[in-house]
Amino acid sequence: MRCPHCGSFNDKVVESRTLANGESIRRRRECIDCGYRFTSYERIEDKQFMVIKRDGRREPFDRAKIERGVQRALEKRPVSQMTIENLVNEIEDAVAIAGKANHEIPSTEIGELVLKKLGEIDKVAYIRFASVYRHFENLDEFVQEIQKLGGKA
Structure with a gap:
């Protein structure tokens, strides 16, 4: 996942949470290079x-x-x-x-x-x-x- 702040692909997942009755996952991520925290979502297509x-x-x-x-x-x-x-x-x-x-x-x-x-x-x-x-x-x-x-x- 590309960091929206610095563009690096080097990140780690800090927290994962299931949403929408198990239909999607919310992941809090932290860029290892710059320390910026951001959220990504996964859902079944x-x-x-x-x-x-x-x-x-x-x-x-x-x-x-x-x-x-x-x-x-x-x-x-x-x-x-x-x-x-x-x-x-x-x-x-x-x-x-x-x-x-x-x-x-x-x-x-x-x-x-x-x-x-x-x-x-x-x-x-x-x-x-x-x-x-x-x-x-x-x-x-x-x-x-x-x-x-x-x-x-």
Whole structure:
């Protein structure tokens, strides 16, 4: 593994941890040449499944899209990066299980899953994500969603 700081290939694994129900491994590494510590992830590469978009198109599942959406929703919120990583891992695991039978899943199912997980962690992030995901057009739609959220709390 190349050190992102000095470019050396000379490193050692300091700690390994299993994540996502055994589907991936997180490794803390230390460069022997410069002492810089960094993290690498290993995951099983399975047959990629497809996401069925609202307009009927199909595109490959992209974990990075979920991560970007979750990061944006949680921007400037008091949620640690580790919590965000765990959240994205949980979503990815649930998507993999839901789409396992025929290797495809509707994007709406993914969106609802993200909303559910965000609602458990941060109500403001939930509303932020919902406003984009559900295409809120006016204030009334925000108020209705907040009232629904208030009923769940």
